Amino acid sequence: MITAGVDIGSVGTKALILEDGKILSTEIMPTGSRPKITAQMVLAKALAKVKLKPDDVRHVVSTGYGRRVVDFGEKTITEISACAQGVKFLGAPKGTVRTIIDLGGQDIKVITLDDEGNTKDFVMNDKCAAGTGRFLEVIAHALEIELAKLGELALQAKQTITINATCTVFAESEVISLLAQDVKKQDIIAGIVDSIAERIAAMSNKIGMRPTVAFTGGGAQNIGLVKSLEKKLDTEMYIPELPQFINALGSALVAQRLQSLR
Amino acid sequence: MKTDFEKRYQRAPLHRPAEKVSARVRAASEDLAARLHKQPDRLVSLPYYEELFTTEKRKKELQILNRKVVGTYCYFAPEELIYASGDVPIRLCSGHSDTITTAEELLPRDICPLVKSSFGFPILGDGWIDACDVIALPTSCDAKTKLGEYLADYLPVWMINLPKIKNYDGLKEYWLKEIKLFLHKLEELNGKKVKAPELKNALQLLKRRAELYRAMYELRLAHPLLLSHQDLLMVVQSSFYDDLPRWINQTELLYNEMKKASATGKYAAKGKRLMITGAPIIWPNFKILNIITELGSTVVADDMCAGHQRLWDYAEPDEWTLEGMLEAVAARYIFPSVCPCFTTSYDRIDKILHLAREAKVDGVIYHDLRLCQIFDMEKDLVVKVLKENQIPVITLHTDYGQEDVEQLRTRIEAFLEMIL
Numbered sequence: 211m212i213t214a215g216v217d218i219g220s221v222g223t224k225a226l227i228l229e230d231g232k233i234l235s236t237e238i239m240p241t242g243s244r245p246k247i248t249a250q251m252v253l254a255k256a257l258a259k260v261k262l263k264p265d266d267v268r269h270v271v272s273t274g275y276g277r278r279v280v281d282f283g284e285k286t287i288t289e290i291s292a293c294a295q296g297v298k299f300l301g302a303p304k305g306t307v308r309t310i311i312d313l314g315g316q317d318i319k320v321i322t323l324d325d326e327g328n329t330k331d332f333v334m335n336d337k338c339a340a341g342t343g344r345f346l347e348v349i350a351h352a353l354e355i356e357l358a359k360l361g362e363l364a365l366q367a368k369q370t371i372t373i374n375a376t377c378t379v380f381a382e383s384e385v386i387s388l389l390a391q392d393v394k395k396q397d398i399i400a401g402i403v404d405s406i407a408e409r410i411a412a413m414s415n416k417i418g419m420r421p422t423v424a425f426t427g428g429g430a431q432n433i434g435l436v437k438s439l440e441k442k443l444d445t446e447m448y449i450p451e452l453p454q455f456i457n458a459l460g461s462a463l464v465a466q467r468l469q470s471l472r
Numbered sequence: 473m474k475t476d477f478e479k480r481y482q483r484a485p486l487h488r489p490a491e492k493v494s495a496r497v498r499a500a501s502e503d504l505a506a507r508l509h510k511q512p513d514r515l516v517s518l519p520y521y522e523e524l525f526t527t528e529k530r531k532k533e534l535q536i537l538n539r540k541v542v543g544t545y546c547y548f549a550p551e552e553l554i555y556a557s558g559d560v561p562i563r564l565c566s567g568h569s570d571t572i573t574t575a576e577e578l579l580p581r582d583i584c585p586l587v588k589s590s591f592g593f594p595i596l597g598d599g600w601i602d603a604c605d606v607i608a609l610p611t612s613c614d615a616k617t618k619l620g621e622y623l624a625d626y627l628p629v630w631m632i633n634l635p636k637i638k639n640y641d642g643l644k645e646y647w648l649k650e651i652k653l654f655l656h657k658l659e660e661l662n663g664k665k666v667k668a669p670e671l672k673n674a675l676q677l678l679k680r681r682a683e684l685y686r687a688m689y690e691l692r693l694a695h696p697l698l699l700s701h702q703d704l705l706m707v708v709q710s711s712f713y714d715d716l717p718r719w720i721n722q723t724e725l726l727y728n729e730m731k732k733a734s735a736t737g738k739y740a741a742k743g744k745r746l747m748i749t750g751a752p753i754i755w756p757n758f759k760i761l762n763i764i765t766e767l768g769s770t771v772v773a774d775d776m777c778a779g780h781q782r783l784w785d786y787a788e789p790d791e792w793t794l795e796g797m798l799e800a801v802a803a804r805y806i807f808p809s810v811c812p813c814f815t816t817s818y819d820r821i822d823k824i825l826h827l828a829r830e831a832k833v834d835g836v837i838y839h840d841l842r843l844c845q846i847f848d849m850e851k852d853l854v855v856k857v858l859k860e861n862q863i864p865v866i867t868l869h870t871d872y873g874q875e876d877v878e879q880l881r882t883r884i885e886a887f888l889e890m891i892l
């Protein structure tokens with residue numbers, strides 16, 4: 211039986227098609243201003259990749275900020291549960307995951323799992339975009355660098371400077387004034403990445419993280435951030451393949467359970 | 473009229489009447505009332521209370537009434553003394569978000585929404601403060617302490633010097649004196665002394681209110697949806713404005729209706745049973761409660777100064793001397809209070825644990841208003857102890873605005889999924 215999970219995030223919308231625990235296809239698009247239409251398109255594209263029609267899908271479960279706007283899902287779950295489900299399913303090669311750090315477009319989440327892999331507790335950033343994917347985008351823009359290259363560049367830094375501002379807008383102006391002082395872009399990026407890692411580490415410590423730590427969401431693709439965070443948390447992290455699709459995967463898994471309930 | 477702020481330095485009061493802002497304030501109340509109106513199987517005694525928020529009837533009544541109106545803030549302005557003096561207390565702590573920008577013309581932005589919201593009204597020349605003759609303001613948190621000097625531009629203000637350390641000796645030494653000073657100011661205002669029988673009557677009236685509330689609360693524990701928590705807070709907060717004997721009569725009707733309705737067995741809690749603790753949730757800022765309802769769960773308890781705590785406590789009127797009664801009043805405002813303006817959070821933690829267990833809650837929501845330091849600083853220990861007692865808890869850091877409703881929904885929904 212085939213199910214789908216659709217994760218309508220603040221920045222990207224993702225779809226994942228699952229058949230009996232096997233991932234068939236994935237698709238991602240910017241969410242844009244019309245999440246409902248984007249969600250339909252992403253799902254259609256993911257299906258088209260493996261030559262499936264909407265009718266072939268038994269159940270769809272949606273998650274993410276836009277979860278309530280879609281009209282095809284039979285059930286919605288929050289991205290916290292979806293993420294926990296996805297990670298639990300994937301397992302980790304070096305021990306069982308007990309903590310998940312998820313860095314999305316407008317959220318940082320730290321989720322702790324109990325010994326059964328169910329959500330035990332979670333924290334999220336409040337009402338503020340500092341350190342989120344959106345924050346990285348703004349900084350990349352100010353530096354005129356592609357978002358995807360930020361991570362690599364951070365690793366090339368010769369010295370690390372400290373970025374003081376924790377607010378997106380102020381951090382942007384801090385970056386601009388550093389540029390004006392001729393500070394190397396690599397060093398600035400390393401400073402930014404460190405400041406985000408600092409914030410995430412503080413959240414993780416507060417909630418009581420236990421290894422193994424999994425890192426998911428778009429932020430996990432930033433290698434500079436991964437390294438900095440591993441240093442701050444003093445633990446190696448597990449980064450699943452397709453880190454951006456974990457929530458969609460979790461939703462598709464929940465959709466499979468809908469099936470078995472019948 | 474006497475004020476605690478002699479005009480040594482002056483600032484002209486800022487007046488900024490704005491029909492648009494006032495219209496938005498009215499609309500916010502009307503929208504909430506309309507929303508509450510649509511709740512399924514709602515008791516018929518409830519629309520009475522809505523009117524206190526959506527109409528100006530009571531305000532007009534106060535304006536023609538031949539009684540002095542004392543505007544109060546917080547939990548600590550002694551109602552007993554105000555009633556005993558023949559005056560009317562009106563609590564001015566506000567939950568409206570629409571007056572905040574108005575207040576920010578004068579107040580700094582970085583103070584809590586409750587204080588900014590309340591202060592928007594005198595600038596607009598709108599709201600309950602319009603009907604007040606004098607303001608009684610306790611020095612509870614920093615924001616309230618400093619608000620007096622601003623309010624003094626508009627009305628005479630009496631500060632009530634609240635002790636921050638709960639200590640029995642200090643209470644007699646100093647808080648009792650403060651209570652007497654407050655009584656003295658009231659006597660000066662009215663040009664007559666308060667006698668023991670008058671204070672006794674006031675104590676009895678407030679005890680009646682507490683008994684009625686307690687009966688209602690206990691009945692509701694068994695049948696929570698007799699009153700949604702929104703309705704419960706509406707009933708409690710309407711008592712801040714209504715004529716007290718009339719409110720008691722009406723609430724007796726409500727209680728009788730609740731008793732009858734409880735026999736139908738229709739009013740069991742839906743979904744999870746939750747408790748809410750933290751910064752005051754004041755009409756019409758019921759967004760968290762509305763989200764919980766939309767997610768199919770039920771709030772069954774709170775410990776708030778504009779909620780449960782306000783009507784639960786009373787001073788026992790079994791003393792016969794004025795002195796004895798004043799001591800009872802003094803004690804009532806210090807020992808049972810769980811306001812975080814006191815130095816320790818231990819009493820509050822005990823109270824939360826007690827209420828949570830009594831109401832058999834599945835989880836606790838800690839409501840934290842942005843820029844309210846004292847609730848924020850108490851959070852860590854409260855959360856820790858709750859978790860140690862196997863009570864799941866989530867903290868929500870928010871303000872009066874609507875823009876984070878979806879984020880809040882995600883957090884609360886994830887919390888509900890978690891405590892499944």
Ligand code: SF4
Pocket residue numbers: 545546547548565612613616751752777778811812813
């Ligand atoms: S919590 Fe305390 S300081 Fe805050 S409004 Fe209530 S009584 Fe006043």
Ligand code: SF4
Pocket residue numbers: 584585586587613614615616751752841843844845846847
């Ligand atoms: S206790 Fe907190 S919420 Fe209440 S008035 Fe003071 S700062 Fe504002």
